[in-house]
Amino acid sequence: MAVASAPGRVNLIGEHTDYNGGEVLPIAIARRTVVAAAPAQRGRRSTVVSASQEHVGTFDARQPQRAGAWWDYVAGVVHELGRIGIAVPEVDVAIWSDVPAGAGLSSSAALEVASTLALLALARRDLPPRDAALLGTRVETAFVGVATGIMDQFASVLGCEGHALHLRCDTATAELVPMTDAVLIFDTSVARSLQGSAFNQRRAECESALERLRHIEPGLPHLAAATAELVREAELPPPLDRRARHVVSETERVRLTVDTLRQSGALPGELLCASHESLRTDYECSSPELDWFATHAMQHEGVTGARLTGAGWGGCAIAVGAEDALAAAAPTLAREYEARFGRTPRVWLTRAAAGARVEIR
Numbered sequence: 001m002a003v004a005s006a007p008g009r010v011n012l013i014g015e016h017t018d019y020n021g022g023e024v025l026p027i028a029i030a031r032r033t034v035v036a037a038a039p040a041q042r043g044r045r046s047t048v049v050s051a052s053q054e055h056v057g058t059f060d061a062r063q064p065q066r067a068g069a070w071w072d073y074v075a076g077v078v079h080e081l082g083r084i085g086i087a088v089p090e091v092d093v094a095i096w097s098d099v100p101a102g103a104g105l106s107s108s109a110a111l112e113v114a115s116t117l118a119l120l121a122l123a124r125r126d127l128p129p130r131d132a133a134l135l136g137t138r139v140e141t142a143f144v145g146v147a148t149g150i151m152d153q154f155a156s157v158l159g160c161e162g163h164a165l166h167l168r169c170d171t172a173t174a175e176l177v178p179m180t181d182a183v184l185i186f187d188t189s190v191a192r193s194l195q196g197s198a199f200n201q202r203r204a205e206c207e208s209a210l211e212r213l214r215h216i217e218p219g220l221p222h223l224a225a226a227t228a229e230l231v232r233e234a235e236l237p238p239p240l241d242r243r244a245r246h247v248v249s250e251t252e253r254v255r256l257t258v259d260t261l262r263q264s265g266a267l268p269g270e271l272l273c274a275s276h277e278s279l280r281t282d283y284e285c286s287s288p289e290l291d292w293f294a295t296h297a298m299q300h301e302g303v304t305g306a307r308l309t310g311a312g313w314g315g316c317a318i319a320v321g322a323e324d325a326l327a328a329a330a331p332t333l334a335r336e337y338e339a340r341f342g343r344t345p346r347v348w349l350t351r352a353a354a355g356a357r358v359e360i361r
Contacts, residue, residue, distance in 0.1 A: 004117035006356035008099035009155035018149025021170035021222025022251035027352035028159020033097035033110035040090040076143030102191035104310020109152035112136035159355035180265040182323035187346040188289040190314035246282035269305025276307035285312030300329035
């Protein structure tokens with residue numbers, strides 16, 4: 001038997017930039033998914049059970065097929081390992097997680113990464129961390145069919161205590177940056193799914209914007225490489241102009257945030273607030289609940305910045321600042337939010353945590 005665990009992630013800033021070749025700044029959080037794997041009995045198909053799911057998943061490890069079900073994340077790992085020459089026998093897999101699904105904390109990436117490490121350990125094989133992260137990304141995009149970028153899996157694999165991960169998504173290069181702030185995660189309890197949201201529509205709009213910009217600058221490698229001047233010069237039609245403006249300005253906000261962290265270790269809260277406003281108006285992926293939190297969190301002393309995190313359209317928001325200030329603000333925010341929206345939020349304090357690891361080999 002082999003056991004591995006991997007964390008969810010919070011993106012501090014750099015939203016919807018990853019699949020546009022831009023830069024992001026996530027942290028791994030102190031909530032994890034644990035995957036245990038053991039060889040199945042001879043003649044049996046692979047089975048997957050989860051403490052949070054009622055149904056048992058099954059698939060053929062020799063030729064995994066997408067079922068459109070939650071266990072596709074595990075079957076997809078077996079499929080992708082097979083593609084690189086690592087054969088996985090029929091297995092029994094058990095999953096436990098305290099990373100909430102549908103909240104924008106990358107529960108799917110945590111499952112993919114933990115499954116990858118557990119199955120590699122079971123097969124007595126290893127992959128470099130970067131390759132393991134890229135394999136998890138292929139599971140999400142090619143097997144499950146959600147057109148995400150590389151951020152979530154890289155954060156889950158490479159996260160480090162006390163550090164944010166500055167990831168350049170065009171080159172898949174990353175560096176750790178010291179970070180002293182605590183983070184309050186505020187789950188609005190508005191579930192959203194990337195497959196059921198406007199996520200794929202936004203990605204298509206970004207691709208259309210890039211195609212038009214290349215008429216002016218043919219060598220433009222990706223949308224995040226554009227300048228604000230180029231976007232203005234192109235006079236893109238709505239809503240492509242707003243989508244491009246967000247990606248370009250958000251990438252610059254990531255760079256400025258990293259510069260500040262290198263100097264002080266503290267997050268520049270005004271940039272997080274500006275990020276939320278851009279997501280609300282230019283990318284149009286916020287919600288009334290997320291907007292409420294971003295506004296009301298900033299009314300509490302010691303809170304320095306607030307924004308949605310994850311893709312938006314529901315899920316989580318974050319506030320940053322001193323841990324005692326966030327702890328004091330959390331009960332009031334939760335109580336007032338429930339009175340306003342009739343939903344009970346889930347709230348957690350976290351700091352930058354460790355990345356994925358094999359627990360039992």
